[in-house]
Amino acid sequence: METKLQWIQDELINLKEAGLYNRIRTLSSPQGAWLQVDGKRTLNFCSNNYLGLANHPRLVQAVQEAVMRYGVGPAAVRTIAGTMQLHLELEERMAAFKNVESAITFQSGFNANLATIPALVGKEDAIFSDELNHASIIDGSRLSGAKIIRYNHCDPADLERALSEQRKNFSRALVITDGVFSMDGDVAPLDEIYAIAQPYDAILMVDDAHGEGVLGRGGRGIVDHFGLHGKVDVEIGTLSKAFGVVGGVVAGNPLVVEWLRQRGRPFLFSSAMTVPDTAACLAALDILEESTALVDKLWANTRYFKTEMKNLGFDTGLSTTPITPVMLGEAPLAQQFSRELFENGVFAMALGFPTVPRGKARIRVMISASHETADLDQGLQAFSKVGKQLGVIL
Ligand SMILES: *Cc1c(COP(=O)(O)O)cnc(C)c1O
Numbered sequence: 001m002e003t004k005l006q007w008i009q010d011e012l013i014n015l016k017e018a019g020l021y022n023r024i025r026t027l028s029s030p031q032g033a034w035l036q037v038d039g040k041r042t043l044n045f046c047s048n049n050y051l052g053l054a055n056h057p058r059l060v061q062a063v064q065e066a067v068m069r070y071g072v073g074p075a076a077v078r079t080i081a082g083t084m085q086l087h088l089e090l091e092e093r094m095a096a097f098k099n100v101e102s103a104i105t106f107q108s109g110f111n112a113n114l115a116t117i118p119a120l121v122g123k124e125d126a127i128f129s130d131e132l133n134h135a136s137i138i139d140g141s142r143l144s145g146a147k148i149i150r151y152n153h154c155d156p157a158d159l160e161r162a163l164s165e166q167r168k169n170f171s172r173a174l175v176i177t178d179g180v181f182s183m184d185g186d187v188a189p190l191d192e193i194y195a196i197a198q199p200y201d202a203i204l205m206v207d208d209a210h211g212e213g214v215l216g217r218g219g220r221g222i223v224d225h226f227g228l229h230g231k232v233d234v235e236i237g238t239l240s241k242a243f244g245v246v247g248g249v250v251a252g253n254p255l256v257v258e259w260l261r262q263r264g265r266p267f268l269f270s271s272a273m274t275v276p277d278t279a280a281c282l283a284a285l286d287i288l289e290e291s292t293a294l295v296d297k298l299w300a301n302t303r304y305f306k307t308e309m310k311n312l313g314f315d316t317g318l319s320t321t322p323i324t325p326v327m328l329g330e331a332p333l334a335q336q337f338s339r340e341l342f343e344n345g346v347f348a349m350a351l352g353f354p355t356v357p358r359g360k361a362r363i364r365v366m367i368s369a370s371h372e373t374a375d376l377d378q379g380l381q382a383f384s385k386v387g388k389q390l391g392v393i394l
Helices: 006-017 057-070 078-082 085-098 109-120 135-144 156-169 190-200 222-226 254-263 265-269 275-290 293-312 331-343 373-389
Strands: 034-037 040-044 102-106 126-130 147-151 173-178 203-207 234-238 248-252 323-329 349-351 361-366
Touching (some): 040 373, 078 265, 085 102, 085 234, 085 248, 102 254, 102 265, 109 135, 109 173, 109 234, 109 248, 109 265, 126 135, 135 147, 135 173, 156 173, 156 190, 173 190, 190 222, 248 254, 254 265, 275 293, 293 323, 293 373, 323 331, 331 349, 331 361, 331 373
Parallel strands (some): 126 147, 173 203, 203 234
Antiparallel strands (some): 034 040, 102 248, 234 248
C-alpha cells in the first residue's frame, strides 16, 4: 500500500531522471576564489561574493568587536525590543551610500520583497511584472492578492501595451523588475521603464539584488547606474551578494520606508538582522565608500573572462554583468558539463528548469574581484577542455 508521502518519492525520482535534482555540495572552507568542496580544492565560479567581502579581514574584525560589545542576537522583532543602534546606523549609512532619503533593513532580500509588495498593493490593485522576475517577487506579488500582469522580459513596449490596456481597471499600479536578472546577467532598461510607468501613475520598484555593490558608481546600484535618483520609488537590495553577508534592504522614498515600519510583515513578525550581520555590513560600506578598487577589479575580471570565453566559441547569452551564463541547452548536458568541470578542479553550477526555462539549461559562472587573472586562466582552460570533450565547442 502506498503511504500518503509516496508521491514525494515519485517526484524525486522524476527530478533525477530529468536531470533536475539538486545535489548539494558542502564547503569546508571560507568563501573566496578557491574553495574546499566535498574535500576537494576547487576554483570557485559559483558564489555571489562579487567583491570578495564574505571573508574580508575588515568585516571579520568588525564582527569580533561588535559581538564583544553587543552580543550576537537581537532577541526580538524590530518593533518590540529588537532595534539596536547598529541597525539604525546601517540604515542611515545605506541611504547615504545610495543617495536616497531613507532605507530600512530586513533579514534577507527575499524577506524585503515579501514585506514590500503586499504593503504597497492589494486586491484592488495590479502588479506589472517582468516575466523573468525573481521567485521572491513572484511570491511577494502572490501574497499581496493584487492582479499580476506579466510583460515580456525587458520589453518596455510590452509594458506600455499592458499598462495602456489594463491600468484603468485597477486602483493602484506597481511596476516591478529585477535590476540585473540573475540567470541571464542582463540589465533591465530601467530608464525606459521609468519613462513608461510615470504617466500611468504607477509605483516603480526595482529589485537590485545582483546590482548592489556591482552596478553604478562604486557599486551604488542600478538607480545610480541610470542616474534615476528620486525617480524610482522603491529599490530592493540584498546584503548577501556583493556585500558578502546576509540581509535585505529597501531604499528610496521615506514614506514607503515609514510604511514598511508599520506594515511590513517580516519586519513586524520576524526578528531583526543579527549583530554580526549588521556590523559586517557596516564594515562593507566603509570599504565601498573608501575606494572603488574592488568594484573596478570585478569589472576588469568580467571583461577578461567574457572576451576569452567568446574567443573559445562559447555562447554567453545576453549578459552585460559579471553573471556569465554558458548556454548549453538540455539540462543533462549542463549537469554533465558541471561534473566534468568539477573533476577538472572548477566548481561551476548547472542550472536547469524550473530555475531557467526548459531547453535553456546552462552553466552559470560568477566572476568575483577575489579572482586573480591566473585563476581565470585556469578556469578558461578547464572550460576549453570540457567543452571540446563534450562537443560544445570545436
Ligand atoms: C538573490 C536574490 C534575492 C534574494 O536575496 P537574499 O538576500 O539572498 O534573500 C532577491 N531578489 C533577487 C533578484 C535576487 O537575485
